[in-house]
Amino acid sequence: MPVELRxxxxxxxxxxxxxxxxxxxxxxxxxxxxxxxxxxxxxIYLEPPPHTVRGLASKxxxxxxxxxxxxxxxxxxxxxxxxxxxxxRRNVVIQRTVKGALAVExxxxxxxxxxxxxxx
Amino acid sequence: MPVELRxxxxxxxxxxxxxxxxxxxxxxxxxxxxxxxxxxxxxIYLEPPPHTVRGLASKxxxxxxxxxxxxxxxxxxxxxxxxxxxxxRRNVVIQRTVKGALAVExxxxxxxxxxxxxxx
DNA sequence: GTCAATCGTTTCGGTTCCGTATTATTTCGG
DNA sequence: CCGAAATAATACGGAACCGAAACGATTGAC
Numbered sequence: 001m002p003v004e005l006r007x008x009x010x011x012x013x014x015x016x017x018x019x020x021x022x023x024x025x026x027x028x029x030x031x032x033x034x035x036x037x038x039x040x041x042x043x044i045y046l047e048p049p050p051h052t053v054r055g056l057a058s059k060x061x062x063x064x065x066x067x068x069x070x071x072x073x074x075x076x077x078x079x080x081x082x083x084x085x086x087x088x089r090r091n092v093v094i095q096r097t098v099k100g101a102l103a104v105e106x107x108x109x110x111x112x113x114x115x116x117x118x119x120x
Numbered sequence: 121m122p123v124e125l126r127x128x129x130x131x132x133x134x135x136x137x138x139x140x141x142x143x144x145x146x147x148x149x150x151x152x153x154x155x156x157x158x159x160x161x162x163x164i165y166l167e168p169p170p171h172t173v174r175g176l177a178s179k180x181x182x183x184x185x186x187x188x189x190x191x192x193x194x195x196x197x198x199x200x201x202x203x204x205x206x207x208x209r210r211n212v213v214i215q216r217t218v219k220g221a222l223a224v225e226x227x228x229x230x231x232x233x234x235x236x237x238x239x240x
Numbered sequence: 241g242t243c244a245a246t247c248g249t250t251t252c253g254g255t256t257c258c259g260t261a262t263t264a265t266t267t268c269g270g
Numbered sequence: 271c272c273g274a275a276a277t278a279a280t281a282c283g284g285a286a287c288c289g290a291a292a293c294g295a296t297t298g299a300c
Contacts, residue, residue, distance in 0.1 A: 005235040007228035014137075014231060015162035022159045023181045034154060034287085039142045042135035053248055061143050063289065068249060073286080090247040090296045108127035111134060115125040154257080173278055183259070188279060193256085210266045210277040 009118050016114045031107065036062065037070045044080055044094055045104045051094040052085075079103060129238050136234045151227065156182065157190045164200055164214055165224045171214040172205075199223060 005013070021031045033041065039060055044051050053071070057064045071094065074080045079100040085091035125133070141151045153161065159180055164171050173191070177184045191214065194200045199220035205211035 005232050007225070007232055010231035010235065011162065011166060011224065011228040014227070015159070015166050018155060018159045018162060019180065022156050031155075035138055035151075036142050036287095039135070039138045042131065042138060046131060046135050054246085060139065064248065065250085065289075066287085069287070088247090088297070092248060104131065105127070107134070108131040111130035112125050112127055115130065156257095174276085184278065185259075185280085186257090189257070208267070208277085212278060 013114055013118055017111055020110055036066060037074060040070050041074060041079060045096060052091050133234055133238055137231055140230060156186060157194060160190050161194060161199060165216060172211050
């Protein structure tokens with residue numbers, strides 16, 4: 001079953017989820033992320049590894065420092081981790097964390113909940 | 121028909137739409153918005169007017185300067201407009217613009233397109 | 241062994257955003 | 271009237287982010 005969604009439903013869904021994210025920022029800062037940071041986080045947790053700075057920059061069409069800085073911030077929040085690649089020590093491999101996985105899972109549940117409560 | 125969406129589908133949808141928004145930033149800066157700004161924009165265009173600074177601050181649970189600054193930014197981008205309320209001149213009424221309506225409509229279409237292309 | 245290429249990080253100057261506190265304007269109760 | 275309350279905007283110091291450029295470490299071609 002392909003997901004059927006009309007424009008007003010789509011916008012309503014986006015609106016309600018975004019409102020929740022904005023509101024809950026404060027208690028749990030996991031989703032006080034910029035659009036870029038969120039795109040990076042979801043790429044890391046939804047696409048098959050390995051993920052590198054260069055690969056993420058290319059996929060998102062942003063410069064490498066943007067990725068580095070986003071990883072700094074999300075690393076501080078324990079949402080992702082970095083590790084040198086032993087095979088090629090120029091590379092940095094981005095790794096998932098328990099906290100990051102939980103945050104992504106929570107986002108998924110939040111979207112699902114709002115989707116099921118959407119007006120028809 | 122309530123919208124049925126499983127967690128992985130929901131996250132995939134969010135991921136793909138966010139990726140598009142991040143990528144297209146540059147040519148059209150309409151969606152180079154923070155989560156807060158997007159929440160404000162969608163509230164203005166999806167909920168019945170009138171909208172005031174105070175009302176938006178209360179709904180989003182943020183301080184008023186956050187709303188004022190967001191309106192400054194989005195006003196510069198022509199996504200919203202401000203007008204003094206003649207009935208009570210302390211109030212500022214936030215108005216929709218053609219450009220803002222088009223941007224919101226485009227976001228809706230983007231979400232719908234990605235939803236229909238979702239893996240089952 | 242050397243040197244160009246690659247990779248991630250850091251630096252730089254500038255811009256934007258934040259939260260708190262303060263301000264100017266307007267309304268309203270008495 | 272006049273002072274209290276309400277509203278939006280502004281001031282301020284600090285933090286985060288940006289793009290471009292420069293940098294150090296590592297690799298690989300020759």
